[in-house]
Structure formats: C-alpha cells, structure tokens
Amino acid sequence: MTELSPPAAMAEAPSTASRWRKARRKAWRDRFLYLLVLPGLAYFIVYRIAPMLGMVIAFQDYSPFLGFTGSEWVGFKHFATLFDSAEVVRVLWNTLYLSFLQILFSFPAPILLALLLNEVRHQAFKRLIQSIVYLPHFLSWVIVVGISMIFLRTHGFINGFLHTAFGMEKPIDFLIDPVFFRPLLILQVIWKEIGWGTIIFLAALAGIGPELYEAAIVDGAGRWRRMWHITLPGLRTTIVILLILRLGQVLDSGFEQIFLMLNSFNSSIGNVLDIYVYTKGIMQSDYSFATAVGLFKGVVGLILVLGANRLAKRFGEEGVY
Incomplete structure (x- = not known):
C-alpha cells in the first residue's frame, strides 16, 4: 500500500x-x-x-458605598468565622438533618408512585390520577403553606375532626410545636412534588422492553418478582443520576417554604443555612459573611456531586457525566 x-x-x-x-x-x-x-x-x-x-465579596469587608474595588480585602477571614461559630454549627446540623429526612422520605415517594401507576391498566383512570397528582407542583409555596395553615391551625379542619371523631378537647398546636415542624415540611414537599417527580420515572419505565415482562410471565414470575427483577433494575440508572443531583443540593433546604413556616417557637430547629444567609446578608447587612456561607454551600455541593458520581461509576453505573 x-x-x-x-x-x-x-x-x-x-x-x-x-x-x-x-x-x-x-x-x-x-x-x-x-x-x-x-x-x-x-x-x-x-x-x-x-x-x-459577586462572590469576590466573600474575601472582602464589602461596603455598598465603596463597591467591589474600594472595599478592603480580608482574605479568608469570613470563612474562619464561619467554621469557628457555634451558631453556624447548629444551623448546619439543622440543614443536614432536614436534607437527610427529605432524601429518606421525599426522594423515594415519586418512585413508589410511578411503580403504582405503572401497574394501572385502565388508561383513562391512570391519566386522571396523573393529572391530579401533577397539579400541586404548579402552586406556589405561599399557597401550599397557606392551605396547610388553614387545615392545621388551632381551630382548623384537622383539630375540628379530632374533636368530633375522637372527643379531643385540647387542640394540637401543629404550627408552633417544634415536634411537628420537620414532618410538616416533608409532607408538604411530598404532596407538592410527588406527581411532578413521577414524570421522569414513568418515562424510564416506558423504555423497558415489554418482551422482558412477557418472558418473565412465561417463566411464571408474578407481579412482585417482575417488579423486583425487571422494573427496579430498569429504573436503577435514573435513580442513581437523580440521587447524585440531589446530593448537590444537600445544603439547600428550600428557603421559601421554611421561611413561611418559621416562627419564634420552632426557630431553634427551623433555622437552616438559607434562613441564616438571609438573616445575616439582608436583615443584618453582613453581605461578605453571607456570601462566604453561600460559597461554602456551593463548594460542598460540588464535592458531593463529584464524589457520588465517581462512586456510582465504580459500581458500574453511568453517572451524570
């Protein structure tokens, strides 16, 4: 040649x-x-x-009157304050604990709903249920929290029902008792987002070949075995990718929802990083320290995404990239 x-x-x-x-x-x-x-x-x-x-102000004693160029550079002073503050440690614990509960309960909820809807054979009824559970996603958190307050206030529907059905004389303080704060947040997230989250999982289920189910039926596999050995493995890649992305938001607890539910009675467990940044940055005008906290959140999220993605690839999954 x-x-x-x-x-x-x-x-x-x-x-x-x-x-x-x-x-x-x-x-x-x-x-x-x-x-x-x-x-x-x-x-x-x-x-x-x-x-x-604007992240440069995390390394400055920023003053709006002096601007970016006129403010004094202080290096990692605000980050040192961040890691030395006992208040930040408490706020960080509240954030991580709430995020853990959301991953534990809110993340699997759309998967379970998608599996249940996948078993419905009557298409008209299936579409009706899908439409109903999708609707809350389009409501703002102001409306969702407002509905919760109407139902859960001292003389609301829930306390009225408990009094009528079970003769309970003393109403339960759902909105001010710290014991109910985290469960209410989780239930609100599930109710609002469970339908929207099922869209991705139903799309993944649609990609599973029907011949796999037919072969399993021929082999005598029941519904539970088909779900365990075909449906769940078919969803595994999607679950891993969404879980990796969710880990990147582990320090984001949802500012608007918590801000609306927060009061002086539950502030000890409801003060998360988002609320803390708002308080320091907007209410107290400590812009540099609030930016340092926000930058810290972003770095932690990036490290968790990169680490989880690498771990997923080691176990043979595709990962995010």
Whole structure:
C-alpha cells in the first residue's frame, strides 16, 4: 500500500477554513433552533453565571458605598468565622438533618408512585390520577403553606375532626410545636412534588422492553418478582443520576417554604443555612459573611456531586457525566 506524500495528505485533510465554512452553514441552517435556546441560555447567564462575579465579596469587608474595588480585602477571614461559630454549627446540623429526612422520605415517594401507576391498566383512570397528582407542583409555596395553615391551625379542619371523631378537647398546636415542624415540611414537599417527580420515572419505565415482562410471565414470575427483577433494575440508572443531583443540593433546604413556616417557637430547629444567609446578608447587612456561607454551600455541593458520581461509576453505573 503506497503512502501519500505530505502535500497529498494535507490536501485530503479538511482545512480550518473549510471547517469554519461548514460550521457557519450548519449554524445558519439551524438558526431557528438556536433562537429557541436563547431564552434558557439568557436565564442561566443573567441569573446563574453573572451573579457568580459577586462572590469576590466573600474575601472582602464589602461596603455598598465603596463597591467591589474600594472595599478592603480580608482574605479568608469570613470563612474562619464561619467554621469557628457555634451558631453556624447548629444551623448546619439543622440543614443536614432536614436534607437527610427529605432524601429518606421525599426522594423515594415519586418512585413508589410511578411503580403504582405503572401497574394501572385502565388508561383513562391512570391519566386522571396523573393529572391530579401533577397539579400541586404548579402552586406556589405561599399557597401550599397557606392551605396547610388553614387545615392545621388551632381551630382548623384537622383539630375540628379530632374533636368530633375522637372527643379531643385540647387542640394540637401543629404550627408552633417544634415536634411537628420537620414532618410538616416533608409532607408538604411530598404532596407538592410527588406527581411532578413521577414524570421522569414513568418515562424510564416506558423504555423497558415489554418482551422482558412477557418472558418473565412465561417463566411464571408474578407481579412482585417482575417488579423486583425487571422494573427496579430498569429504573436503577435514573435513580442513581437523580440521587447524585440531589446530593448537590444537600445544603439547600428550600428557603421559601421554611421561611413561611418559621416562627419564634420552632426557630431553634427551623433555622437552616438559607434562613441564616438571609438573616445575616439582608436583615443584618453582613453581605461578605453571607456570601462566604453561600460559597461554602456551593463548594460542598460540588464535592458531593463529584464524589457520588465517581462512586456510582465504580459500581458500574453511568453517572451524570
């Protein structure tokens, strides 16, 4: 086999100019698709990427009157304060504990609902149930918490029912008793997001080949065995990816929901990092320290995502990337 001379080889390889021309033609051909991408891209640039430039104030004693350039640089002073503060340790524990409860109870809820809906054979009834459980996702947390307060207040529906059905004289203080604070948060998250979360898992279930179920039926496998040996393994990759992404938000407990449910009685367990950052940064105008806490949250989330992704790959899963 004869080798090509250097000039011939260079002639066969596409030149940089030709590659650029081809890329421009392709971009012009798909210009309307790129226009569809622009709103989402603009959202991430304006609200996600551009604000990251403000993280420099975590290393400054920032003053709005002096600006970024005039404020004094203090290095890691605010991070040292963050790790030395007993209040931050307590707030961090509240955040981690609440996130653990959400992962333990809220994360599996859409999986269980998707498995139940997958067993429904009457399509009209299945679509009706899906529509009903999807609806709360489109409600704001203000409405969700407002509904909870109407039902759970001292003279609300729940206490009225307990009094009528069981003769309970003293109403239960659901909204101010710290014992009920975390369970109420978990139940609100499940009620609001369980239907929306099932969309992903139902899509994953649709990708499982029906021939696997047919072969299992021929072999005499019942519903539980088909679910255990076919359905759950088919969902495993999706579950792992979503769990990895959820670990990246382990220090995000949901500011709006907790802020609306918080009061002076449950503040000892309801003061999480998001509330703490709001208090320090907005209420007390300690912008640099609040930014340091926010940056700490982002770094911890990044480390957890990278570590969980690497661990998932070691166990043979695809991971996020």
